[in-house]
Amino acid sequence: MTRNHKTAVELSQEWLKENTKRYAFKKLEREIIQTGACVECGSCVAGCPVDAITGERVESKYVPVLTGKCIACGTCYAMCPRTAILDTDIIGEYSNVWKVRALNDHKRQDGGAVTAILGTMLEKKLIEAAIVVGHSDDNLWLPAAKKVATKDELLTSGGTFYTHAQVIEQMVNCFKENLSNIGVVGTACNIDAIHRLQSHPGSVFNVDSKPPTAFKVSLFCMESFDYKGLAGFLKKESIDIKKVDRFAIAKGEFMVTVDGETKNWPIKDLDYIASSSCAYCTDFTGINSDLSCGNIGSDDGWTTVIVRSKQGEQALKLAVKEGIIEAEKIDDSALQAVINTARSKMNKRYKLKSPH
Ligand SMILES: Cc1cc2nc3c(=O)[nH]c(=O)nc-3n(C[C@H](O)[C@H](O)[C@H](O)COP(=O)(O)OP(=O)(O)OC[C@H]3O[C@@H](n4cnc5c(N)ncnc54)[C@H](O)[C@@H]3O)c2cc1C
16 A cells, blocks of 8 residues: 555644644653653654654664654654643543532532442432542551441541542452442552453452442552651651541642641642652552542532543532532633643653653
8 A cells, every 4th residue: 555645744733733743753752762661662753644753762762853854743643642632631631621519518528429429329329339548547647448338437437548448448348348339439440450450350349240340449649658668758848647537639829727827838748758659650540440539629628529431420410419518610721731731641650760
């Protein structure tokens, strides 16, 4: 088959114009090749509609090099598996994005959407139990995943623990007890792990003739912290972790409230106590969830909720119908704030390592 260069250029330009910006090879070189994020797949070389890029061997490494005239069409950047060009590359597929506020007064971090929606699902028997977190017995603010089976129990579980929690073990324990519809709250990494289990042929989701289901609620997450590191950071600031009433992250600041008084630090001051695994994560919103929830994109006291599945849409609408939450569609600038934060997480991770 002969390649029609004109058609390829025109089609490519048309698609890029509709979907994204047009970038020159330089951007790919700067962000992906020079940083070491390049996977040496050659898709930029193969995709260039004017054959201006050549894959050269530099010692044993395959390096895309500009050997012709770049027409800045953006195809190489769009074809690269390491770039994120569409909004859905960054925050995943979704049907709607809302800002949500729970109307009942219960313990919460932001708008209380997570607790209110799961509470409605429990009450209406759409789930038999939910996996949330509480303080572990011996260490305050070290999260301990737990099963809650009633709305009243759930209402005491709101708030954010900035440390990894083992929610999946508890979910599987529920399945072992013959419960079959479980709601699970977790950070993107927890939700990805459940997604893995759901697609693995030998997992608890796939061995029974009547498999169990998990309704997955992801929490937006830039990073979580090592518990010992967090306690040590606070100690340096003369704060006893056991006395903390609330932790929060918003607008680039880490906030700690003790006895009604809130202290702030730029989040980058805590990078050194980030959990080591966060260096490998590029997913801010939890793209494999039914609902993704965070504060960015909404006013104080509201939760941004990204709806990704039919079950997620039904649960949110049911909570509105029951008068448990109020929900408004978020506007474009609010959604853009979510996308920008998610993009900054991706960029941060890709620029971690220097080329070798
Ligand atoms: C580690 C971490 C980092 C976060 N970073 C950001 C961020 O950078 N930007 C942003 O917009 N939002 C972030 N969030 C999400 C935000 O803190 C709120 O959880 C979210 O806005 C939902 O608020 P809500 O009032 O609707 O939830 P609530 O009704 O208060 O319910 C929160 C639920 O989350 C559960 N939970 C709390 N901590 C954990 C945990 N570690 N693992 C599993 N479940 C947990 C609670 O048990 C509760 O069920 C982060 C959350 C976590 C856990």
